[in-house]
Amino acid sequence: MLALAFGTLLLISSVLADPSISPSVQHEKRFHLPPGWAHVRRHELNSVLPLRFGLAQSNIHKLESFLNDVSHPESPNYGNHWSPAKVAETFAPSGESIRVVKDWLVGSGIDPGRLRLSPTKNWIKVNATVEEAERLLQTEYNVYSHDDTGTEHIACDAYHLPAHVSPHVELVTPSIHFDARLHKRGPAFSGPRERIGEPGVGLGPKFTGKISTLLTELENCDKQITPACLRALYGVLYTPLAANKNSYGIVEYTPQAFLQSDLDMFNKNFSKSLVGKSPKLVAIDGAVVQTNQTGFDFNGESNLDLQYGMNLVTSKQEVTLYQVGDLPQGASFNNLLDALDGSFCSFEGGDDPLNDGIYPDPLDGGFKGNPDCGIVKPANVISTSYGYNEPDLSPAYTARQCAEYAKLGLMGVTVLYSSGDNGVAGNGGLCQNPDGSQSRNGKIFNPGFPGGCPFITSVGATQVNPGAKVTDPEGACEQVIFSGGGWSNYFAIPEYQKTAVGRYLKDFPPPYPPSIWNSTGVSRAFPDLSANGANYVIAVAGEFGLVFGTSASSPVVGAILTLINDARLAIGKKPIGFINPTIYSPSFADGFHDIVMGGNRGCGTPGFNSTPGWDPVTGLGTPNFPKLLAKWLLLP
Template sequence: MRLLPSFVALALGLLVSADPLLSPYRVHERRGHIPVGWSYDRKHDSTAAIPLRFALKQNNIDAIGDYLMAVSQPESEGYGKHWSAGEVFRKFSPSTESIGAVLAWLEENGFDSSRAKLTRNRGWIEVQATVEEAERLLQTEYHVYGHETGQEHVACDSYHLPEHVQSHVDFVTPTVHFDAKISKRSGSGSPDGTARSVGQPGHGTSPKTTGEIQTLLNQLESCDKQITPICLRALYGLVYEPLAASKNSYGIVEYTPQAYLQSDLDMFHSNFSQGLVGVAPEMVSIDGGYAQTQYTGFEYNGESDLDLEYAMNLVTAAQPITLYQAGDMVEGASFNNFLDAIDGTYCTFEGGDDPTQDAIYPDPYGGGYEGPEDCGTAKPTNVISTSYSYNEADLTPFYTARQCAEYAKLGLMGVTVLYSSGDYGVAGNGGYCLTPNGTYSLNGTIFNPSFPGTCPYITSVGATQVNPGSTVYDPEGACEQVIYSGGGFSNYFAMPDYQKTAVEYYLTNYYPQYPPNIWNASGTSRGFPDIAANGANYVVAIDGTFNLVYGTSCSSPVSGAILTMVNDARLAVGKSPIGFINPTIYSSSFAGVFNDITMGGNQGCGTAGYTAVPGWDPVTGLGTPNFPKLIAKWLLLP
């Protein structure tokens, strides 16, 4: 499981070290292409301010997979003995040597102690610099990029670090990454969507719809046409009333401007769960996030309405739902904002704010959230579901490795983290695939995996469907209506040990007949998704009407609700939450507890994609949950 730093080094092709006394500069990160929707605008003003952040290397991070397996593998003596936030902090806090090396280098380049600030968790060093100073320090050139919506972003094509500093730094922001927007937007706040649709991770990952429903069907015999809660309960055997709701928790993550409408929740619940009418989720605001109502429509309300309506219904009125609403209407937010707030070891140890200005908050340009950045202020729930994603190729190997390690830390603390696997089959968001030169194209032929779906420390959720003409008592197939279940093999992350038997069986018996230059055919990379759930024909109340909705955006919150009820059963008998589930669900003791999906595929990139087959496959993973079998197996574990 010691895969992150070694694979990152491999992916970047780092040069062999030279004489340390000379400490030559080396390329630390390089971006191969400009993400879809962005284009070069102009050279950045040399006198403009840039809030540089240096992500320091963490101690013992190469062994984080081993630590996680010790509390997550069912055969382990330490199963379920999760760590406290303090234990996580002490184990992974960057060394004094790393802090000293970076501070000394900054001081040599004119940034004395009054300008270079170490965050309270010792994980970041922050410096306010002019563009001219940053370009000299990192041997790069900063540009301003424009998005098709009017958003602007500051970035460079690559940057350099001295050889003796490289080993102490994961990455620097803002540099090559397009996960956050730090410059003043033009036209933000206009109702035509300007600067609205890129204010969250993975532009293009929202659920899809075929429009308004004329006649509402709520019978089991109609589940091939409309999915309602009774369909899901019948498909997955979810007949359960919570017993330990006060000890349990389930969190849904949304990124502003996506927001729910209470009137939509009430409309849905009045038809499917009367006890929830008038009930709102318990909202935790992250960096100015709020349930905005200024802009409405499917683009703004579809995701959040979907997630909350089904999550709340399936866990029943007895179990409160936590809504993590990240980012304000101007700046938006990235996954790093959420991780800052949810994991105190990522930003500020043992809670509280770290009132230093970073690349996003406080908004240095005015008009946005100007309070302190939320760091360690949000308590993590036992299960967290997120229906947003990037393409893996949008981000650099160092950056994805750092985030992936943070999900491992959450697993160590007993948190189950679910991410939707994507809606475009083997293609990336929007149906874009990669080309031989590393750029995106709708005509590309190289498979484009999602992130964090490829992170080995989260559970990736694909999508299935009740096949046309079938019932909930018939086997489901892979989703091939409107969307295709995202799946495939990572280009960044090595195959984790817990997955080897299942993936090797697939590659031995059902090897994809595609040229090795369009997919990662090494046989040593992380496969995804891990599991699946229905993602087609959902009935969702959006802006006062019922709509048919499709996507892995549906399957992730439904899977999270089912796992939340498993947690309830364990907590009711005095056991720990299930935490990081992958080592358990891939184990031989859990064989047969998921409904195996053997029909359908996930086309994309001009191909038929992969095919659902017996056992694990890169379309539907291990299959869909069978709640009675899952709860019985997990109750037997310590």
Template structure:
């Protein structure tokens, strides 16, 4: 089955031909106004709206089956990944879809010359007056104001003819509000109302308890300070890459988050001397660069952490740094996806100007070059230590982006995301109320995104328990941060995970009601795996600090998977690609260190418990590199 949002949305279905005259049905409806926004007034009927109609893509009902065909360990086509061209051709909207939507518009009085089809045939574009849009969509457009002063145009719901609805994912602008608050026309520089995902205090970020008096680089002290020798001992990492000309590992950062070369040199000087003076291979996306205008843990902590450990663990393989977004507009996950997949660029598959940054900068002062579109090759493994809360995004937007991660899996890329640092609460320790609104003091669990997307590998956090050695079992991280985990409110349970989730819910039923989490037993559970996320020694702004977070767990896991790829590529095999069907299979039983203690508190509860087998705290457990290597080498 295809992983669909668990809400009633006609997002990714295909339709046979139907009569053009059909009843109006509600296509999307918003239950509440997001926090920080308030209704101002009805929009001017003669104002112009840039209507963008996202067309249903072909073969989406086959997406899981096609992905499993190249990712399932028992498949005869395991590892036979697709080309980008084949992916684009397979999922392009059908002629029927394009014609149905275009005929509806022209039949409603819109001149054919005004209706434009995007290059990849995935969006229909139309500049319409508010009056025209309201008539087409049977709705009313209103202006809303944010506490930052920004204004936004939206409607509460909209309707489409039934036969048209089956060919449309979603329409913009409509019910959707900003996932990131960008500056308005009067703002300039980084000090306006910018609040993109790379800004300090926004979304998922590592935490610190401050500077370290002295470094204890000894295995006996791994309960106090995690360094490279601790990670190698915990996970059995003994391997030096040899296929460096064929392998690749990418780490994504979002400006203004940036590393300092002096910090890399300081860390390498202590732990990886042969890397002193070396930098990641930077790929600038939409004006991204390693800014030095703003420094401090909030600006340098994430990137310093990711690169110091990522580069060291895969040395001598160069690490690709995808530095995304400029200092003014910033960027979203879709802006990055644009750069590594040309079929996903502006209005070509995923972008929404009300969510994603627009380039060239329409207001001046930012990156004035063209938006990066298919300009960067995707690495075999890509780690991202950032995240939104699932509830901040509409189900339609999340589903469309999630499908893009599946396409990357078809092409052989492993995509990792941190699961979050606030247990069953969302980033910022925000939970949900009974209506699904994000509120402080809420009692309903708040999953993170993209970690809940069933086409990415979500990484939780563990710790070496105080007083314990690296030879003793770890537990779920309960120092400073709690491993993000739980069950999606949008995405259905993927087939590869069904047996693991069923076992957990049957053998260890959570002591919570359906009013607290998605207790249907049919929802995507996360994380998938975990790695240490406590007490990392990181050089930040010229000092060593203790750092915590799934922000560390993801790049460390990515490094281990990159080493597995290296061994496979060295003997002429393919990269491992989308790993979830493989790691949940019986063939990989025992390939992870099972974590059975600890929990992930949040929303006024103790959260879920780590248990034998998969659990929504640490997933399948932490990597056992020798076991993973042997089992992946045994696959075709």
């Protein structure tokens, strides 16, 4: 079953016989302003908008079945991943879609010489005045301002398309979509901090304080998590054998950056063979690893990801750092995806200039080159610790991006995202209100994105319970942060998840009215699995401290899966790719440490509970590396 968001794009079920009398239908509507935005004024009618029409992709209704065909362990095509060329060819919009949209625009008075089709044929672009755009889309454009940053944004409340055109268009930008620049998942920070402005504003690392003594013995893992604790927890004893064939990528968004001095300080204590070693930098859209602004707000996330990601895969395996966005403007997930997949991007029409970083950057000190498009072969495993609240973005915007994660899965890439640090609440502790708005006193559970996309692997957080041994069962993280989890309001439940989630809803029905959570049983549930996210020792600004967050869990899982890829590559097999159909399959049922303690409170409730089997707090549980390694080595 495809994501519900894809279905929202098909707003009519038939095409009228005579397009010339085709009535208009509402294509997308926004019911409330995102938090922090306020209406300022009507937009000037003679101003120019870069209108972009995202064309409906061919075969998108077959996306899940295509992905399952190469990802399910019982499929005869398991591991037969697609080439980028096959992906581009399979999902390119049809000639009919291109013709219908062009004919409508020309028939509406737009000179054909003004229309540009992107090289990938995914977008039609026209620079139109606001007056023209409002006439075409039967809408009204307004200017909005952000309370904290003063950033201005252009948007409309809703827009319309002719009924015969609507099925051929996924989304139009700019329209109802608001600022998509990124928010970090963590790591968690409980002390005072200064606000970091856009781009890439984070929720602030949650850091519980500096530590004067490193507790390196395994009996202290309930107080300080170190690489040795993680190896003991998950049985990670492995030396890479095929590192030159393998790859692991960690994503950071400028201005977040690592400090080499902190990396070396960490490694002097935990892995001397890594001292002086840096990640392989892939700078996307003029990105820099900036060192002008330092401290936990700027270095906590990247330091954490790289210190543990690099340590766990050892000095034998190179780690790639995807640093995204220049300093003045920053970037969005789409800018990363552009660089990873040339079929996703287009210099002349791929991204939304009001949502995504657009290059050349006109701002002072901005990157003046063309946007990076298909510049690097994606790593076998990619971990990201940034995300949005699902209602921050429209169903169409999330659907198009979620489809791209599926395409990466088709190409054999494992994509991991942290599930969030606020339990059933969203970033910033925001919950939804009955009208769809978000606030700290809201009562409705607020899922995250991309965590709710069915084509990524969502990673939650656990903890060594206070006073427990490293050999004792972990619980869900309930110190400083709470593992993000729940049900998407945009995406349908994927086939691979139906049995596990159905069992949870039958055996452990949550005690909440359906008015505050998606209780239908037909939507995507998350997370998929978990790893420790509490009391991590990191070096930052020349000192050691403790951090918490699912942003720690995701790179740890990424490192473990990278080692499994290494073992497969060493015996001539292919990378594991999209793992969800495999990890939910019966043959992998005992491949995880089941977590049965703890919850993920939020929105004024205790949240959900950890239970036997899959649950919306810790997913399937934490990795049992020896068992997972053996199981994946048996697959084709």
